[in-house]
Amino acid sequence: MKRIIIDREKCDGCLNCNIACISAHEEGSNFYTVNLQSPDAETRNFIKFDVGKGYLPIFCRHCDEPECVLSCMSGALEKDPVSGHVQYDENKCAACYMCVMNCPFGVLKPDKKNRTKVIKCDFCDDKPDGPSCVKACPKQAIVVKEVNL
């Protein structure tokens, strides 16, 4: 099973992971053309700055025991037994946001524009060359690793 592993010491807070994530979810866009000012521009990963500790990359862990899945009443969030990734089905979502309340990392959020769905990492639909954020990180602060669970 593949996971994004974070090495926070390496993060410079450049936010390239944010741009990559927004671009990956704006069809047909690239780093030159992605519209960062669009109401649809939503990143699924975050970099916070903590005085004394430096940059904190916050990424969906696709947890082994995902609180978001456990708290989802409509079945919109499910853990894929093969990939281990937590998948979100917008059509099943009742927008109750219990997942947002329960995520221990604060990584889930309602969408900004309509507040009718959850913005969540989809591991770039398991593209063969890996998630866009990882490819865009110039410091290898985030890497994909195979983990045995």
Added chain:
Amino acid sequence: MNSNFSCKTCASADKKLETFISNLSVDTSHHRMEGQSIKCGFGLQGICCRLCSNGPCRITPDGPKGVCGATADTIVARNFLRAVSAGSGCYIHIVENTALLLKKTAANKGAIKGKIALAKLAEIFEVNETDEHVCAEKIADLVLADLYKPDYIKMELVEKMAYKPRFDRWKELGILPGGAKSEVFAGVVKTSTNLNSDPVDMYLNCLKLGISTGLYGLTLTNLLNDVMLGEPSIRLAPVGLRVIDTDYINIMITGHQHSMFAYLQERLIQEDVIEKAKAVGAKGFKLVGCTCVGQDLQLRGEHYKDVFNGHAGNNFTSEAILATGAIDAVLSEFNCTLPGIEPICDELKIKQICLDDVSKKANAEMKPFVFEEKESQSNEIIASVIEAYQARRGVVALNLDAEHGNDDTLTGVSEGSLKSFLGGTWKPLIDLIVKGEIKGIAGVVGCSSLTAGGHDVLTVNLVKELIAKDILVLSAGCSSGGLENVGLMSPQAASLAGPKLRAVCESLGIPPVLNFGPCLAIGRLELVATELAEAIGVDLPQLPLVLSAPQWLEEQALADGAFGLALGLPLHLGLPPFVTGSSVAVQVFTQDMLNLTGGQLIIDDNAQSAAQTLDSIIEKKRQELNI
């Protein structure tokens, strides 16, 4: 040599060069591309601002404005105008030094090799002097007087040089430039912290800088150099790594200020200097061309047969040329002198001398060119090059590639030599265009970069697409260096052209891609375009003529591009000039410019679709001219 040395090099359109570089044991730009492959998205879009200590600010979904309140439109425009100002400054530095040299050369009764250029300038500037030295000095003074005007006093030669319909339009738009050096200053001030925030005002300012850059930095630099160094004449010349001859002491030259080498060139072939070379076992001295100064020497090669051995390659070939081990010294006076040559020179014991501190390399000897001391300076340079030759030859391993390049690149094309070739009139070319034998003209100009597919990849592919569509290509800049090394400037390249253009080229014995030499010669393309427009009786935007800087690299290229847009020409770029983060910028460059100047920016990194777009623009202009 470099702990991060990568074994993987980037692609080049020049496959022999690609192989040569991939087998090198020294680190080059081609090796470093991989380590720099991840780019910053904010930088690419031009929406990162470093103008104050509240920053750097980036435009993000959660931060749509900088701390100061600057929007993406303001940040992009400021960054762009700063870059154009810097690029303009570079070219204005070149023309200033060239004019100063002409003034001193004339005052000291030095050689005036370009009588036609002198007469042409005298006519344009309305200088009536029979004594050629007095005439040349007055011309230089007029140029310098304009360059040194404040920004609130318009330069006087603009109206004399510019095509009237263009001048009128520029006047209407309020973009006639004041003193060229002051305009650079104004552009820098305007874009500093919490000053101008109006993107449209800043883009108009870019056009103004484009005019001063183009007319002075480009066009006049060529003509002033023609006076001192002699006009280009058409001939066939060898190009590529094969031009390096190990029997000689070889000096590679990099830069853009050709006249700084004029005295040294003469000195290198004088008997006493050749004897010095013979005394250490060499047959004499040779200059090996690299970057635009090499392109320019190649262009004027007819005047320098004995000392100039040919142009080896463009900016991103310079490290490979040094890695042959057969270069004994590098003389540089401007860009593109890559910092990457420094460790190679250290390792291969190559002497580095800089003649202008603007291009001072960290480990090079600084020897600022002083006209009055050119005799003693040249002797000192020759002595230290001989010393380097003795210390390194026989010690440093040679790694030559006699197969690289070719012997039959057509060079020496200029507005003057091309017109003479056509019989002293543009009518034959106009007739061919009217008949459709040549569908149109594309100026494929500017730099070489390692992006957009690799070294010269987009440039070469685009040119192949264009000539296949019967579009004649004129090239100036490092693009020429790439195109000639892959054989597109050799007469047999006619076979790659469309049937009509091929027939024209074969009947005239010319290639479908004409070599105007250095990037400065973009100014010569402007002269060709203007003379064609004049002959037909139309304005420049009406001509079936397009520009492309497929692999633009640097700030100077952006100033060149601003000139192209001010001229009202469609301008294609392979990659966006860090402006796509602003919807206003995109709108101004790709749409509104058509109403302002007639120009238009086209961004496309795909050779086929870009050629298709340029072809359809040419077709449309032909229809509008009823041809």
